[in-house]
Amino acid sequence: QVHLQESGPGLVKPSETLSLTCTVSGGSISNYFWSWIRQPPGKGLEWIGYIHYTGTTNYKPSLESRVTISVDTSKNQFSVKLSSVTAADTAVYYCARHREVPAFAHGMDVWGQGTTVTVSS
Amino acid sequence: QSVLTQPPSASGTPGQRVTISCSGSSSNIGSNTASWYQQVPGTAPKLLIYSNNQRPSGVPDRFSGSKSGTSASLAISGLQSEDEADYYCAAWDDSLSGLYVFGTGTEVTVL
Numbered sequence: 001q002v003h004l005q006e007s008g009p010g011l012v013k014p015s016e017t018l019s020l021t022c023t024v025s026g027g028s029i030s031n032y033f034w035s036w037i038r039q040p041p042g043k044g045l046e047w048i049g050y051i052h053y054t055g056t057t058n059y060k061p062s063l064e065s066r067v068t069i070s071v072d073t074s075k076n077q078f079s080v081k082l083s084s085v086t087a088a089d090t091a092v093y094y095c096a097r098h099r100e101v102p103a104f105a106h107g108m109d110v111w112g113q114g115t116t117v118t119v120s121s
Numbered sequence: 122q123s124v125l126t127q128p129p130s131a132s133g134t135p136g137q138r139v140t141i142s143c144s145g146s147s148s149n150i151g152s153n154t155a156s157w158y159q160q161v162p163g164t165a166p167k168l169l170i171y172s173n174n175q176r177p178s179g180v181p182d183r184f185s186g187s188k189s190g191t192s193a194s195l196a197i198s199g200l201q202s203e204d205e206a207d208y209y210c211a212a213w214d215d216s217l218s219g220l221y222v223f224g225t226g227t228e229v230t231v232l
Contacts, residue, residue: 035221037166044123045158045166045209047221061217094165103213104221107156107171114165 002027004095004112012089012119018082022095022112029053029076033098035108036069036080038091046091050098051078085119092116124149125210125224132230133200141227143193143210149222153213155193157186158223160207169208170195197229205231 008020022034036048049059051069059067063082071078082089093115096108126144133139143155157170168177170186173193183204185196193210210224 044226045160045211045223047223050221058219060220103153103215104156104211105154105172105213107158107168107177107211108166109168109171109177111165111167 002097002110004097004110006093006095006112006115008115008117010116010118012085012117013121014086014119015084018085018089018117018119019079020093020095020115020117021077021079024076024078024097029071029073029078031100033100033104034069034071034078035096035098037094037096037108038089039094039114040088040091048080048082048093052100087119090117090119123225124214124222125212127208127210127224127227129225130228130230132232133197134232135200135202137200138196138198139200139204139229140197141195141208141210141229143195143224145191145193145210145212145222147191148216149191149212149214150188150193151191152215155186155188156211157184157193157195158209158211159204160209161205162207166209200231202231205229 003025030053035050066083068081095112097110098108099106154172158166159169160166173188174186214222
């Protein structure tokens with residue numbers, strides 16, 4: 001059973017960089033796409049971007065200038081960095097897996113439990 | 122701002138059938154498949170339906186999905202108390218360089 005676990009600081013200061021890591025256990029990071037999704041308090045889900053295990057990335061256009069997603073296949077981990085954060089970036093951040101099929105046709109079938117990140121001085 | 126529109130709420134009594142709509146456009150649901158996610162408050166979303174009408178292993182057949190044109194629908198038949206949750210549709214959007222979009226979400230209440 002594949003398990004995803006997000007980790008990283010729960011508090012980030014405004015204008016600094018948010019950094020989170022997702023560790024994949026119970027399976028390989030290879031042969032899948034991996035996404036980051038966030039959910040502001042009381043609001044809906046927002047896709048941030050994905051990375052393929054080969055390193056190919058795609059980001060939500062409105063976040064593209066601030067986001068970097070990377071993968072470390074040797075550690076079975078992938079990470080997200082979001083720069084110049086503001087209070088609007090306060091959210092629960094989830095990592096999730098999706099299969100190598102076009103256009104996310106099989107959806108995101110495995111999710112982490114989520115980690116809360118608060119942006120505040 | 123989400124490009125997939127859902128009703129903010131839906132409700133029914135135990136045993137009833139509830140349907141949730143998801144309205145999109147030609148660049149998302151109109152040209153790609155829809156998925157549905159269930160999120161019990163305080164927990165991570167769970168994949169309920171993919172490829173418009175396919176259920177992952179373990180999802181009860183009370184949940185069914187369909188798609189017509191630029192809209193998708195989720196039906197819950199034989200509503201149960203444990204179905205009380207938020208439901209989100211989602212699809213790949215081909216605009217710009219492509220992005221995954223979620224619906225606005227629907228809160229289902231079991232009366």
